[in-house]
Amino acid sequence: MGSVKTLGEFIVEKQADFQFSKGELTRLLNDIGIAAKIVNREVNKAGLAGILGETGSINVHGDHVKKLDLFANEQFIAALSVGGECCAMVSEENEEIITIDNAVSKGAKYVVALDPLDGSSNIDVNVSIGTIFSIYRRTSLSGPGTLEDFLQPGTEQVAAGYVIYGSSTMLVYTTGKGVNGFTLDPSIGEFCLSHPNMKIPKQGKIYSINEGNYVHFPEGVKKFIKYCQEEDTATSRPFSSRYIGSAVADFHRNLILGGVFLYPTTSASPKGKLRLIYECNPLAFICEQAGGKASNGSKRILELAPSALHQRSPLFIGSKDMVEKIEELIAKYSLPSKAKA
Ligand code: AHG
Ligand code: MN
Ligand code: MN
Secondary structure, three states: OOOEEHHHHHHHHHHHHOOOOOOOHHHHHHHHHHHHHHHHHHHHHHHHHHOOOOOOOEEEOOOOOOOHHHHHHHHHHEEEEEHHHHEEEOOHHHHHHHEEOOOOOOOOOOOEEEEEEOOHHHHHOOOOEEEEEEEEEEOOOOOOOOOHHHHOOOHHEEEEEEEEEEEOEEEEEEEEOOOEEEEEEOOOOOOEEEEOOOOOOOOEEEOOHHEEEEOOOOOOHHHEEEEEEEOOOHHHEOEOOOOOOOOOHHHHHHHHHHHHEEOOOOOOOOOOOOHHHHHHHHHHHHHHHHEEEEEEEEEEEHHHHHOOOOEOOOOEEEEEEHHHHHHHHHHHHHHHHHHHH
């Protein structure tokens, strides 16, 4: 058997990449890995809810059974609150920022944005779900973190990653020096390096979109879908359509195989559905680090300036050539100035 490198060993080794690092980021990433393992344990038991007690009910032990997304939220908040490196968090499950101000968080330099459970409609049907995280250096000087600490563009992310609870559980992350993937070996309870230096193919053959919303899509997006469905041997079209409904899982497959994930504006979500700070930005950082591209249709996701915690954005993310094709069609058919011309 070849030698195994655990997530813990890998991040300690990589600490040398950061000249002035004193190990804070290393500890923060380790804390996230630990919370991920606890959430993974509960996700694996989700199908037993009928036996152990439905969510929202009292289980056989007399404990209140929490919804899995709230459980995940609490685990990550707990791990980061006692870890001592994080001074505030933002989560999809909390309207306001969660400030951390305790004995161990005094010198904390980082803030963490979190989608604790992504793809929550897939929990009860045994389909892959995930956790997404994004780490920034605080801009405030001391005390608990502030709202402004989170309103930085995605280019300022120090690290970002996701956990996918799938046919196996993986943690994928970047600190701006490439992307590495770790698979959880349940027999030893460790994430082990399984996908070093991940790169997304420049051109893929998969498009992922909720096509049920077709009638509401901008004209440029409709044209892209038709482009994917046309026959053309030179470009291996038609492409395959694959849509799980968990952004993490759809993104992860496309990262490995090549492809593009689209969540455009719709009439139900006129600004797009996905959240800029804890869904779009972390996936965009990972995608770019793997050689791909992430756009809101006309601009680079990472350069958008957030003005609110739970702000939404359209998202087109994946293989570079495919995202560029979408931008080209949106510019031609959907941007107001071009439409008039
Ligand atoms: P969440 O479960 O965190 O609310 O996110 C769900 C998101 C995303 O994961 C997925 O890509 C998208 O919603 C699916 O939306 P539709 O059901 O509208 O396709
Ligand atoms: Mn989500
Ligand atoms: Mn969620």
